[in-house]
Amino acid sequence: MSSEEKISPDEFDQELEALMSGKKEPKKKKGGKKKKIAVSAAVILVLGIAAGKILGGGKDMVPVVDTVNPVRKTIQNRLSVTGPVSGTDSVDVVSNLHAEILEIPVKEGDKVTKGQTLAVLDDSDVRKTADIAKNDYDLAVSTCAEKDKEARNGYAKAIQDLNTAQANYDRTKALYDGGSVPKVDLETAENGLNDAKRERDSYTVKNGTAVADDSYRLQIEKAKYDYEKATESLEDTVLKAPIDGTVVRVNTKVGRFADKMENDAPLFVIENLDQLELEIKVSEYSIGKVALGQEAEISADILNGATVHGIVDSISPTGEEKGGGSTERVIPTTIRITDSDTKLIAGITARASIVLEESENALTVPVSAVMEKDGAAYVQELTDGVVSWVPVTIGVEGDVEAEIIPQEGHALDENSLLIAEPGEQYPEGMAVNSAAKQGE
Secondary structure: HHHHHHOOHHHHHHHHHHHHHHOOOOOOOHHHHHHHHHHHHHHHHHHHHHHHHHHOOOOOOOEEOOEEEEEEEEEEEEEEEEEEEEEEOOEEOOOOOEEEEEEEEEEEEOOEOOOOOOEEEOHHHHHHHHHHHHHHHHHHHHHHHHHHHHHHHHHHHHHHHHHHHHHHHHHHHHHHHHHOOOOHHHHHHHHHHHHHHHHHHOOOEEEEEOOOOOHHHHHHHHHHHHHHHHHHHOOEEEEEOOEEEEEEEEEOOOOOOOOOOOHHHOOOEEEEEOEEEEEEEEOOOEEEEEEOOOOEEEEEEEEHHOOOEEEEEOOOOOEEEEEOOOOEEEEEEEEEOOOOOOOOOOOOOEEEEEEEEEEEEEEEEEHHEEEEEEOOEEEEEEEOOEEEEEEEEEEEEEOOEEEEEOOOOOOOOOOOOOOOOOOOOOOOEEOOEEEHOOOO
């Protein structure tokens, strides 16, 4: 090549950059054809060397893989579910009385005892109704007592008249038998006797005493029921706490009517906040591993990174729809918070982490280090740079790690070198280099 055909280093770089980026060729100068050939040959040489390093790993084309060593540790399988925190005992206080609220002596956050007054209602209309009911009841009792007296007197006279009619019949019968009176006299005496019997039998007799007809007693029962209901309504004009607890909601104000609540909200909500619980819904696919008494770890934003303890306290015997268009069923479950004096408050959302399974001194690896083929689990071990497939049984599975148990005839320990991301591209007996070993 003559001196005029040579190119400078800058020109070479420009040509190389243009070829690598696919841009239009630089403007040709005299002798440009030969220079192009020289540049192209250089590029091919550079790309060939780079490709060889990429494909071959820089050494005999043996693939390099990331590896991990198993670790012995305690591993847990945990179920994490969120739900609302609430008191163990919660009661909604409502009223069906159309009465104005005159007084509310409590506010949200107040602790109350069972029977303590929450609100006082206007009782004027209810008291009038109660007074009328009392009068009706008293009248029914008085009327029945009068009818009892009439029945006793009437029955006594009926017995007396029956005795007289019986004596008259007996005398007439004797005279008739002796031929002293005609048959018509006997028939008249017999009719009188029958009339007296019917009069006696018309009375209601209980325990040997005539009483008024049962309808009067039914009137008393009805009037008594109405009076008792009116009395209860009168008592209900003073709303009282049904349990010991804390007033967590006051949904009304003085001047409103007790039975006119928006969205059917209760007037008051009382909760026992001395003992809190977490209400969760467990998937039907996980509920089989949840049992009463299992420990749970509770976390919430309000705890600022701290956790509190709880136990599974109840599991519903029936499932319900998860909602949102899902066909999955969920089972309502309650976790009782066992720690006291926590920062948790009712109404917030918290997360429960339940220990479903635990294995101590387990040989564990990242979940990604286990592969599955034809329904069996394997890890791929490197021994002197050669791949061997080791069948394993999966024990307790955590979120990112799993316990592995080598099947009979195989052994693994903390010094075993396993492919971090195994696959069928690494068949049994294949030569593979460990990235960790190469970096040493």
